[in-house]
Amino acid sequence: MIxxxxxxxxxxxxxxxxxxxRVVGKAMAPAGLDTKAAAENVYxxxxxxxxxxKKDVRKVFATGVGRKSCDCAQGEVxxxxxxxxxxxxxxxxxxxxxxxxAEEGRAVRINQHGDVVDFAINEKCAAGAGAFVEAMARALExxxxxxxxxxxxxxxxxxxxxQCAVFAESELVSLIHSQTAKxxxxxxxxxxxxxxxxxxxxxxxxxxxxxxxxxxxxxGGFIKAIERELNITIGVPADPQYVSAIxxxxxxxxxxxxx
Amino acid sequence: xxxxKKEFWRWPESRWANPExxxxxxxLIxxxxxxxxxxxQGVIMVDGELYCYGNMRTGSSSPDSxxxxxxxxxxxxxxxxxxVHFTVGTGYGRVNxxxxxxxxxxxxxxxxxxxxxxxxxxxxxLDMGGQDCKAIKIDDKGKVVAFLMNDKCAAGTGRGMEVFxxxxxxxxxxxxxxxxxxxxxxxxxxxTCVIFAKSEAGALLRAGWPKEKVLxxxxxxxxxxxxxxxxxxxxxxxxAITGGIAKNQxxxxxLTKELGFEACEAKWHNQSYADKGFxxxxxxxxxxxxxxxxxxxxxxxxx
Numbered sequence: 283m284i285x286x287x288x289x290x291x292x293x294x295x296x297x298x299x300x301x302x303x304r305v306v307g308k309a310m311a312p313a314g315l316d317t318k319a320a321a322e323n324v325y326x327x328x329x330x331x332x333x334x335x336k337k338d339v340r341k342v343f344a345t346g347v348g349r350k351s352c353d354c355a356q357g358e359v360x361x362x363x364x365x366x367x368x369x370x371x372x373x374x375x376x377x378x379x380x381x382x383x384a385e386e387g388r389a390v391r392i393n394q395h396g397d398v399v400d401f402a403i404n405e406k407c408a409a410g411a412g413a414f415v416e417a418m419a420r421a422l423e424x425x426x427x428x429x430x431x432x433x434x435x436x437x438x439x440x441x442x443x444x445q446c447a448v449f450a451e452s453e454l455v456s457l458i459h460s461q462t463a464k465x466x467x468x469x470x471x472x473x474x475x476x477x478x479x480x481x482x483x484x485x486x487x488x489x490x491x492x493x494x495x496x497x498x499x500x501x502g503g504f505i506k507a508i509e510r511e512l513n514i515t516i517g518v519p520a521d522p523q524y525v526s527a528i529x530x531x532x533x534x535x536x537x538x539x540x541x
Numbered sequence: 542x543x544x545x546k547k548e549f550w551r552w553p554e555s556r557w558a559n560p561e562x563x564x565x566x567x568x569l570i571x572x573x574x575x576x577x578x579x580x581x582q583g584v585i586m587v588d589g590e591l592y593c594y595g596n597m598r599t600g601s602s603s604p605d606s607x608x609x610x611x612x613x614x615x616x617x618x619x620x621x622x623x624x625v626h627f628t629v630g631t632g633y634g635r636v637n638x639x640x641x642x643x644x645x646x647x648x649x650x651x652x653x654x655x656x657x658x659x660x661x662x663x664x665x666x667l668d669m670g671g672q673d674c675k676a677i678k679i680d681d682k683g684k685v686v687a688f689l690m691n692d693k694c695a696a697g698t699g700r701g702m703e704v705f706x707x708x709x710x711x712x713x714x715x716x717x718x719x720x721x722x723x724x725x726x727x728x729x730x731x732x733t734c735v736i737f738a739k740s741e742a743g744a745l746l747r748a749g750w751p752k753e754k755v756l757x758x759x760x761x762x763x764x765x766x767x768x769x770x771x772x773x774x775x776x777x778x779x780x781a782i783t784g785g786i787a788k789n790q791x792x793x794x795x796l797t798k799e800l801g802f803e804a805c806e807a808k809w810h811n812q813s814y815a816d817k818g819f820x821x822x823x824x825x826x827x828x829x830x831x832x833x834x835x836x837x838x839x840x841x842x843x844x
Contacts, residue, residue, distance in 0.1 A: 413737070448704060
């Protein structure tokens with residue numbers, strides 16, 4: 283049986299094709315202006331990668347902020363459920379998962395059956411989302427991807443006072459003016475977003491194993507900031523941005539079985 | 542912006558000196574220095590009369606900003622720091638005013654300043670600053686009765702508006718009027734967060750919205766945002782707005798429409814100041830309050 287999952291995020295749209303419990307194709311593209319077209323495109327790309335055709339697919343499920351605009355999907359699943367189903371598939375021992383994307387951050391606690399026990403979500407404030415790090419990277423004249431390396435090179439822990447991304451940008455500029463090392467600033471930035479996510483994790487309760495998914499999971503500094511704060515180890519699966527889409531594809535398969 | 546790009550957020554700085562006063566004949570000269578996170582104001586009062594003021598952007602150093610704004614206010618008057626009997630610092634950088642005799646919170650200073658500028662009938666002051674927004678309830682003496690403040694989030698602050706001016710390439714002083722030129726009021730921008738509102742605005746522009754419509758949607762969102770602060774503090778008339786956003790009619794008109802009553806006109810309560818057409822700057826309320834506190838403290842101490 284072939285099913286597909288599409289995760290329509292604020293910045294990127296991801297699609298995954300699953301066949302009999304295995305991922306056989308995936309694709310990702312920027313959401314751009316037309317999320318509808320983007321979803322259609324990544325779905326086709328993923329099909330191509332899987333060597334499959336639309337008619338082979340039993341069911342397509344969508345998740346993510348733009349899930350309503352995925353015309354190719356016949357069903358949808360909430361982000362928290364998609365996270366839970368996806369992480370259970372890639373890392374079955376995980377009980378707490380954080381999913382930090384461009385404009386959203388989530389902490390989801392799941393039980394041994396993969397059911398969502400509790401979750402917290404921030405979609406209102408950039409300070410707890412990837413957009414914060416992007417804005418700070420821009421102000422630091424570097425790239426988000428390099429922030430992790432900068433974090434590792436930092437020798438001094440400094441605090442940022444501002445929580446708001448807009449205010450933090452001005453604070454960052456004055457830190458640069460006062461000759462603060464770029465690496466130390468990058469670390470302060472990643473510590474700051476780490477703190478926001480940690481407070482969401484504490485709200486839902488941190489139970490081991492803990493994993494991180496979403497685009498920010500690729501940022502080693504961000505992961506380390508949370509690990510240090512909570513004194514835990516966080517697992518990051520391969521291709522962490524696709525985990526929600528996998529969850530959606532699994533939801534599509536499960537629904538098939540129930541019918 | 543080193544690339545020579547026009548800085549649309551950069552609002553005009555101002556200064557003014559009262560031509561009718563000879564400070565050398567004054568008995569008590571006091572200064573109020575309000576060092577905010579975005580702007581700094583300096584006010585000099587001679588025997589309780591407004592002598593001069595300056596209003597400028599702050600740099601990265603509060604002590605430098607305090608000195609610069611004092612110099613701006615007193616430019617060409619011959620008045621120097623040593624001539625000032627008492628200086629009160631206020632605002633975010635109040636403890637970093639090198640020549641300050643005392644630091645007083647901006648809440649107290651804005652309350653006192655608004656009472657003096659707009660008159661004793663004012664019961665609610667909304668100060669919309671560069672990086673914060675305060676709703677202050679005051680009595681007829683300008684004393685603070687209650688207040689609420691947001692200094693954690695750029696939504697509803699001048700910084701948020703600066704971001705939008707820059708995004709749309711509209712000089713900040715034109716934003717209000719331009720936003721009022723729409724034929725039909727659009728729904729407000731739905732994101733609270735300025736960063737998210739910025740991407741929302743980008744999408745609206747790409748969907749073909751003209752700039753003025755996007756600005757209308759943002760001014761309306763900002764009015765909503767501060768309205769909730771005002772409601773929490775139980776807003777009462779007379780109602781005065783201070784700070785930089787008070788100059789933005791796009792926000793003021795939308796806010797007062799929702800409130801159901803008008804805000805005080807930006808005009809001196811002191812009839813002779815108004816008659817003589819002394820310029821009225823809504824941004825100097827905090828510094829005026831500080832200079833007034835300075836007068837009271839100097840008289841009490843009679844040093």
